[in-house]
Amino acid sequence: MVLHTGNIGLKQGLAVVVEAARITRDRRDLRWVLMGDGSQRADLQRQGSDLPNLEFLPLCATEDYPEFLAAADILLLCERPSVKDMCLPSKLTSYFTSGVPVASAVSAYGSTARELTLAGAPTPSAPGDAEALVKQIIALSADPQLGARHGADAAQYAHENLAFDIAAERLDAVLAAAVADHARSAPRKATRHGSGDRPPRSQGRIATMPEGSTTDAS
Numbered sequence: 001m002v003l004h005t006g007n008i009g010l011k012q013g014l015a016v017v018v019e020a021a022r023i024t025r026d027r028r029d030l031r032w033v034l035m036g037d038g039s040q041r042a043d044l045q046r047q048g049s050d051l052p053n054l055e056f057l058p059l060c061a062t063e064d065y066p067e068f069l070a071a072a073d074i075l076l077l078c079e080r081p082s083v084k085d086m087c088l089p090s091k092l093t094s095y096f097t098s099g100v101p102v103a104s105a106v107s108a109y110g111s112t113a114r115e116l117t118l119a120g121a122p123t124p125s126a127p128g129d130a131e132a133l134v135k136q137i138i139a140l141s142a143d144p145q146l147g148a149r150h151g152a153d154a155a156q157y158a159h160e161n162l163a164f165d166i167a168a169e170r171l172d173a174v175l176a177a178a179v180a181d182h183a184r185s186a187p188r189k190a191t192r193h194g195s196g197d198r199p200p201r202s203q204g205r206i207a208t209m210p211e212g213s214t215t216d217a218s
Contacts, residue, residue, distance in 0.1 A: 001031050002103070002137055003072035005059070006091045008038035013080035015040075016105055018047045019130035020137070021054040029141065032076075035059060035068065069098040074140050074147065077104040079112060081127040088115055096158035101140050101147040105133045118161075120153030 008014055014034060021032040034044065035057040048054040060068050069075060075095045088111055095102050096119055104124040106112045113124050122140065125132035140147045 001033055001072050002074045002076050003033045003035060003068070004076040004078065005035045005065075005068070006089070008034060008036050008041040008044065010040060011080060012038075012040070012078050013105070013127055014044055014078055015047065016078055016128050016130050016133055017076065018044055018051070018054065020133050021048060021051045023130055023134050024137075025051055025053055027053070030137065031055065033057060033072075065094065066098065069094060069100055072098075072100050074137060075100050075102045077102060077106065077112070077116075079106040079110070079127055081107060088112055093158055093162045096154040096162065099151040099155040101150040102154060103133070103136050103140060105129065119157040121150055 004012075004014065004017060006012075017032055017034060021030075024030045024032075031053050033055045034041075036059045041056065045056055075098065077089060077092065077095065079089075092102075092112070092115060102116065102119075102121045104112070104116055104121065105127050106116070106124045107127055108124060116124060122136055125136050140150070
């Protein structure tokens with residue numbers, strides 16, 4: 001099972017999955033599943049209504065989500081060609097921690113592709129290229145050991161870099177560095193009675209005040 005989860009909207013560019021399912025409709029070993037909802041679901045269902053190897057499921061309960069991911073042979077991540085440096089898909093961490101290999105069709109120049117590469121995932125296909133996506137999926141299906149290595153590498157990457165406590169520590173370090181940088185670059189304010197400071201010019205005549213007096217002379 002090739003499983004895509006989450007939003008089914010414009011950003012995901014999931015028409016490529018329908019086309020990939022059409023290309024592989026005669027293969028009994030490949031089943032494509034889109035689990036979730038969104039603005040493009042109904043249209044994609046109409047496009048793939050004649051495909052027996054394409055299935056749509058509602059998004060599962062949060063507590064069941066890890067089990068659905070673990071049941072997949074390959075997890076799928078897709079983005080439109082125009083999506084490059086938007087925020088990373090929130091499901092990416094869950095994908096990585098599942099230990100299941102992640103296939104993708106995303107821009108090679110975007111932040112998602114960089115994160116996939118760091119995690120040791122297979123090289124992404126170009127967005128919208130169904131033929132290339134099919135080749136990527138077939139390669140992973142034909143070599144279970146290769147898929148297992150990709151999945152294990154991604155799980156280790158997530159454990160070492162994306163865990164909550166590690167992310168919190170890095171955020172603290174970034175904030176501390178920003179505060180320190182601001183302190184260094186902020187202009188120093190002159191103190192009113194600091195050593196070596198020139199006293200402010202008085203307005204009006206100057207009077208000699210008794211020692212210890214706090215009454216203004218002006």
